[in-house]
C-alpha cells in the first residue's frame with residue numbers, strides 16, 4: 001500500500017484521534033492474528049499465478065467462469081505447497097478469489113459443511129477427505145424451480161427400495177427440477193440433494209442424500225441425470241448456478257446423510273431428536289452471512305469515505321476552495337450510519353459465531369433446548385444485516401455521484417453480489433417471519449409467567465407502560481432501554497393483534513397472515529435492539545485503549561441515535577420517548593456526525609481491507625483516484641482499436657448512404 005498518497009487523505013490519517021492499528025487488532029482478535037492475516041493475504045496477492053487476468057468486469061461470462069475456475073484450482077495446489085493451515089484457509093481463498101466466487105467454492109461453502117453437519121462419523125470419513133482434496137467436487141442441491149422457501153414443499157423424491165437397499169432419486173415434475181445450486185451447472189460431480197424421503201409407503205419429509213451426478217472419468221452426466229447452467233444472473237457470473245433432473249437414479253442406502261434421522265436396511269425410519277435438525281446446515285450458513293454483511297458494508301464504506309475525502313465539489317463559502325465532499329453534513333449523514341452499521345454487524349457476527357458454537361455444542365450432548373433460539377437469532381440477524389447492507393451499499397454508491405455508478409468504483413458489483421444474500425439461504429421476509437414466530441411464542445410464555453432468557457429476556461423484563469421524566473439521550477444505557485421498549489411494545493402489539501383477529505373468528509393461519517406486516521416490523525425491531533445492545537456492551541466491556549473506546553462509543557451512539565430518529569414514530573407511539581427526546585436525539589446525532597468527521601478515514605482504514613480486496617479505483621488506499629480512473633477506462637475492450645469494427649460494419653455504410661442522399 002506504499003506510494004505517494006493523495007495529500008487530503010494523508011492529512012486525514014495524521015489527524016485521527018486514535019491509533020488505527022489498535023482498532024484493527026480489536027476487530028480481528030489481536031495483533032498476531034492481524035499480522036498472520038496480512039501475511040497469508042500477501043502470499044496470494046504477490047503470486048503471479050493470480051495476476052495477469054483482465055478486470056472481471058471486462059470479461060465475457062465464459063471467460064469469467066473459466067478464469068475463476070483456474071484460480072480456484074491454483075488455490076488448491078498452493079494450499080498444499082504453502083502448507084496453509086485450516087485456520088488460514090478462508091483468508092487465503094478469499095484473497096485469491098476476490099474477483100468473483102467460482103462454482104467450485106460451493107464445495108467449501110455448502111457441500112463440506114453439509115457433510116460435517118449432517119453426516120455420521122463413517123460418512124465423514126468416507127466423503128470429507130475427497131471433498132477437501134477436491135477429488136470430488138460438490139454442490140448443495142436443495143432449491144427447485146417451483147420451491148425454494150417452502151422446504152416441506154420440495155417435490156424431488158427419495159424412495160427406499162429394501163430389496164436392493166437403495167434409494168431411488170426422482171424428479172417427478174418440471175417444477176421439481178433442482179434450480180439455482182451453485183457449482184451444479186458445469187463444475188460439480190457430486191451433490192447433496194434434498195429430497196422427500198419415502199420408506200415403507202410413508203413420506204417422512206425432506207432429507208439430505210449424497211448423489212453422484214457426473215462421471216469421475218469424463219465429467220459427463222451420470223445415467224438418469226440431466227444437468228446444465230441456469231444462465232447469467234445479476235452478478236456472481238463466475239459461478240455456474242445450475243439445474244438438475246433425476247430419472248429414477250439409484251444410490252446406496254448409506255448415501256442418506258444419517259447423523260440425525262436414519263433408515264434401517266429393512267426400511268424402518270428412525271426419528272431424529274428434532275425434525276428440524278435436517279436444516280442445521282442452513283442455520284450454520286445463515287450465521288456466516290452476518291459477517292459477510294459486515295464485511296460488504298465495511299468495503300462500501302471504505303470506498304465511499306476515502307473517495308469523499310479526495311473529491312472536492314461546489315462552494316461552501318463564497319471565494320473559498322471547494323471543500324472535500326465529506327465536509328457536507330448530508331454526506332456524513334449518508335455514510336456514517338453505514339460505517340457504524342458495519343462495526344455493529346461485525347460485533348453481532350462475533351456473537352453469532354459464539355452462540356452457534358455454544359448451542360451446537362450442547363446439542364451434540366443431546367440438549368436441544370437452544371435450537372429454537374439459535375434458529376430465530378440466525379434467521380433474524382441474517383435477514384436484518386443483509387437488508388441493511390444491501391441498502392447501505394447503494395447509499396454509498398449514490399454518495400459517490402457519477403463515478404459511483406461506474407464499475408471502476410467497485411460498488412455496482414459489490415451491491416449486486418451483496419444483495420444476493422437477501423435471497424440466498426432463506427429469503428429475508430420469510431426468515432424475519434421465523435424470528436417473529438419465535439417472539440410471539442416467547443411473548444405468550446412470558447404472559448403466563450415464564451421468565452425468559454437469552455436474547456429475548458428483555459421481553460418479560462421491560463415495563464409495558466412508559467416511564468415519565470427527563471432522559472439523557474446521549475447515554476448508551478438509555479438508548480438500549482429505549483430500543484428494548486420499542487421492540488417489546490411492537491412484539492406485544494403484533495401478538496395481541498393476532499389474538500384479536502382470532503377472537504373475531506379467524507383461524508390462526510389467517511390471523512398470522514393478516515398481522516404479518518406488524519410481525520415483520522416487530523421482529524426487525526427485536527433484531528435492531530439486539531444489535532444496539534450487543535454493540536453497546538462490546539464498547540463498554542472490551543479491553544482496549546481509551547482513545548479507541550471513545551471513538552467506538554461515538555460510533556455506537558451514532559448507530560443508535562440514527563435508529564431512533566429514523567424510526568421516531570415507533571418510539572413515540574406509546575409516549576415512551578417524547579417529542580423533546582427525539583429533538584434531543586436529532587441534535588446529538590448532528591453533534592456526533594461532526595465529532596466523527598476527523599476520524600472517518602481512520603475508522604475505515606481500521607477494517608484493513610487491501611486494495612486487492614476492494615477492487616475500487618475510488619477506494620484506493622493512496623487516494624490517487626483520477627489518474628487511475630483514466631488508466632482503468634483505457635482497458636475497456638471498446639478501446640482496443642482506435643476505430644471499432646462496428647464502424648466499418650454499420651456506421652460507415654449508414655453515414656455514407658445518408659451523405660449520398662444530401
Ligand SMILES: CCCCCCCCCCCCCC(=O)SCCNC(=O)CCNC(=O)[C@H](O)C(C)(C)COP(=O)(O)OP(=O)(O)OC[C@H]1O[C@@H](n2cnc3c(N)ncnc32)[C@H](O)[C@@H]1OP(=O)(O)O
Nearest residue numbers: 142148149150151152276279292296375417418424425426
Ligand atoms: C458480498 C459478500 C458475498 C459473500 C458470498 C457468500 C456466498 C453465497 C453462497 C450462497 C449459498 C446459498 C445456498 C442456498 O441458498 S441453499 C438453500 C437455502 N434455502 C433455504 O434457506 C430455505 C428457507 N426455508 C426454510 O428454512 C424453511 O422451509 C422454513 C424455515 C421457511 C419453514 O420451515 P418448515 O415449513 O419446515 O417449518 P414451519 O414454518 O412449519 O415451522 C415448524 C417449526 O420448525 C421451526 N424451524 C423451522 N426451521 C428451523 C430450523 N432451521 N431450525 C430450528 N427450527 C426450525 C419453526 O420455527 C417452527 O417452530 P415452532 O414454532 O413450531 O416451534
Ligand SMILES: Cc1cc2nc3c(=O)[nH]c(=O)nc-3n(C[C@H](O)[C@H](O)[C@H](O)COP(=O)(O)OP(=O)(O)OC[C@H]3O[C@@H](n4cnc5c(N)ncnc54)[C@H](O)[C@@H]3O)c2cc1C
Nearest residue numbers: 140141142143147148149180181182420424425426427429
Ligand atoms: C445467488 C444465489 C445463490 C443460490 N445458491 C443456492 C444453492 O447453492 N443451493 C440451493 O439449493 N439454492 C440456492 N439458491 C436458492 C435460494 O436459496 C432461494 O432462491 C431462496 O431460498 C428463496 O426461495 P425462492 O426463490 O423460492 O423465493 P420465493 O419463496 O418464491 O420468494 C418470492 C416472494 O415470496 C415471498 N414469500 C414466500 N413465502 C412466503 C411466506 N411464507 N410468507 C410471506 N412471504 C413469502 C417472499 O418473501 C418473496 O417476496 C440460491 C439463490 C441465489 C439468488
